[in-house]
Amino acid sequence: MSAPVIRYIDEPHPITGLTNGKLGLWLFLASEVMLFGALFSSYILLRVGADSWPDGWDVLNVPLATLNTVVLISSSVTMVMAWVGCRLNNLGKFRFYMSLTIALSLVFLVIKTIEYKPKFEHYEAFLADGALVKGYEGSESITGHLDENDLDKDYILFSPDAVQHGTSGDDEHSDHEKGGEGHAEQIRINRLDIDRLTNFGPKHSNFYGLYFTMTGLHGLHIVGGIAVNLYFLLFGTGMFRSNPAQFSNRIECAGLYWHFVDLVWIFLFPTIYLL
Amino acid sequence: MGGHSVEEISKEVRIYMTVFASLLVLSGVTVGASLLDVSTTVAIIIGLAIASIKGTLVACYFMHLISERKAIYAILALTAFFFAVLMALPAMDLQGNEAFSGRV
Numbered sequence: 001m002s003a004p005v006i007r008y009i010d011e012p013h014p015i016t017g018l019t020n021g022k023l024g025l026w027l028f029l030a031s032e033v034m035l036f037g038a039l040f041s042s043y044i045l046l047r048v049g050a051d052s053w054p055d056g057w058d059v060l061n062v063p064l065a066t067l068n069t070v071v072l073i074s075s076s077v078t079m080v081m082a083w084v085g086c087r088l089n090n091l092g093k094f095r096f097y098m099s100l101t102i103a104l105s106l107v108f109l110v111i112k113t114i115e116y117k118p119k120f121e122h123y124e125a126f127l128a129d130g131a132l133v134k135g136y137e138g139s140e141s142i143t144g145h146l147d148e149n150d151l152d153k154d155y156i157l158f159s160p161d162a163v164q165h166g167t168s169g170d171d172e173h174s175d176h177e178k179g180g181e182g183h184a185e186q187i188r189i190n191r192l193d194i195d196r197l198t199n200f201g202p203k204h205s206n207f208y209g210l211y212f213t214m215t216g217l218h219g220l221h222i223v224g225g226i227a228v229n230l231y232f233l234l235f236g237t238g239m240f241r242s243n244p245a246q247f248s249n250r251i252e253c254a255g256l257y258w259h260f261v262d263l264v265w266i267f268l269f270p271t272i273y274l275l
Numbered sequence: 276m277g278g279h280s281v282e283e284i285s286k287e288v289r290i291y292m293t294v295f296a297s298l299l300v301l302s303g304v305t306v307g308a309s310l311l312d313v314s315t316t317v318a319i320i321i322g323l324a325i326a327s328i329k330g331t332l333v334a335c336y337f338m339h340l341i342s343e344r345k346a347i348y349a350i351l352a353l354t355a356f357f358f359a360v361l362m363a364l365p366a367m368d369l370q371g372n373e374a375f376s377g378r379v
Contacts, residue, residue, distance in 0.1 A: 026351075030350055034354070040362070088281065259337040262337075266330050270325070271326075
């Protein structure tokens, strides 16, 4: 009994005019549009319903995000050039541009990690009603670095930022991107005076929840793209020689996915960071 | 998507490079526009308009939508419809729930 043959992998189907792989990939991308669409929809709902919303320039690292935009756009170009290498039957060109694409993808993730890190190291202590913290009377919260949080002790040791930002009104949300500029003297805060203690991770507020969910999911797509591209770079040579048309179609599909990831970032960047 | 002759592919590469340069310039414009002293509504319109132009460039040229088969356009038309419904849901919810305003 002969092995089943999957048809239309290197020639278009007579009805759709597409290879099966490409049709499947576009259907997958359609589902991805709905996935990210749901998140953008949630963003609109939560933002419109919020009393106030932080300015991305104040709470996020816009220069790093801009650099990441350039990196991702560049990776889209190198990806399409890798496909051009396939079509020209030039394995060296394909390998060069695919390696560059993977390298740029890794740069994107490194920059993203640098961007995330300070948010998990910077804290905000929301004070309880009537809390008495010397030097911060009337403040709703104190931002800074958590020096000691021993659960056996009824206090925490905290190094407040030199410049404090309240959590209500227009001048809101701690500027942890500039939190490293200096700290005031370490203070002791009684646990009874603290309503909530949190870093600037997803649990901090709706804004950070959306920021980490949307950029995190996008980051996972980058990781998936790297895995696929790495597979083609390392193990694709055999098919490049035995069936170059099918290999070229595979790279085109991988490219479509990668450009979609770029497309999502093109909308994420202004939405989260700039508006 | 064009043919496979070297001349045709060279012509496509020139288009890719032009699109690349346009995307870089538009990224700079996006960041610059966000610094303008305008209302939030105007800023959102400007920001999303530029993002839409960039997205169109990527979709048309890098994803070859400018010369795709009808089957792809049909899939995308259906996706666009459901995406529009998804975006309209928050607006409908906000209109139907007055108590929502002010909730964080």
